[in-house]
Amino acid sequence: MSKASEVKSGNILRFNGELVTVEEYIHRTPGNLRAFYQARMRNVRTGKLVEYRFRTDEEVEIARVETNDYQYLYDDADFFVVMDNNTYEQFNIPKALFGDAARFLKEGMNVLVAFESEDPIMASLPAAVELEITYTEPAVKGDTSTNALKNATVETGVEIRVPLFINQGDKVKVDTRTGDYIERVK
Numbered sequence: 558m559s560k561a562s563e564v565k566s567g568n569i570l571r572f573n574g575e576l577v578t579v580e581e582y583i584h585r586t587p588g589n590l591r592a593f594y595q596a597r598m599r600n601v602r603t604g605k606l607v608e609y610r611f612r613t614d615e616e617v618e619i620a621r622v623e624t625n626d627y628q629y630l631y632d633d634a635d636f637f638v639v640m641d642n643n644t645y646e647q648f649n650i651p652k653a654l655f656g657d658a659a660r661f662l663k664e665g666m667n668v669l670v671a672f673e674s675e676d677p678i679m680a681s682l683p684a685a686v687e688l689e690i691t692y693t694e695p696a697v698k699g700d701t702s703t704n705a706l707k708n709a710t711v712e713t714g715v716e717i718r719v720p721l722f723i724n725q726g727d728k729v730k731v732d733t734r735t736g737d738y739i740e741r742v743k
Contacts, residue, residue, distance in 0.1 A: 561611035571618040576601040624671040654680040658733040660715045682733045696721035
């Protein structure tokens with residue numbers, strides 16, 4: 558157990574039996590009242606936002622979290638199987654931890670996974686990934702007005718919007734958080 562004064566933004570706490578990540582942590586000393594810490598925390602599992610005031614001497618439990626790079630191997634029903642590149646140990650990570658970005662996962666890609674003891678609690682892809690265009694309609698000359706976009710299917714099967722000059726077989730960089738086209742890769 559630690560004191561509330563030892564907590565910093567970015568820490569992961571066990572709060573009311575749930576794991577929360579501290580997004581904002583401010584020390585306040587209002588007028589003639591006692592000082593306190595104002596915390597804004599996000600539940601790791603549900604994503605729900607929690608606000609709480611800690612007394613300066615209040616005890617909190619800082620969770621021991623290990624974050625590492627893992628290589629994505631394959632899809633296995635409700636799990637993605639990842640491998641530690643150092644020990645070659647494999648782990649089953651629930652698909653829900655990756656969220657909507659999981660649709661851009663391809664074999665061999667490096668992902669970031671955080672474990673609390675033996676349980677995976679967070680997983681994320683890189684901010685941008687390079688994917689090959691497997692299908693897109695050819696552009697018609699004179700079809701542009703300003704920033705015209707067309708549909709294209711990438712190698713993971715996801716349909717995204719790309720500029721007209723992108724052709725089948727081109728590699729493009731895609732933002733995994735929004736699914737937006739960033740640039741063509743040479």
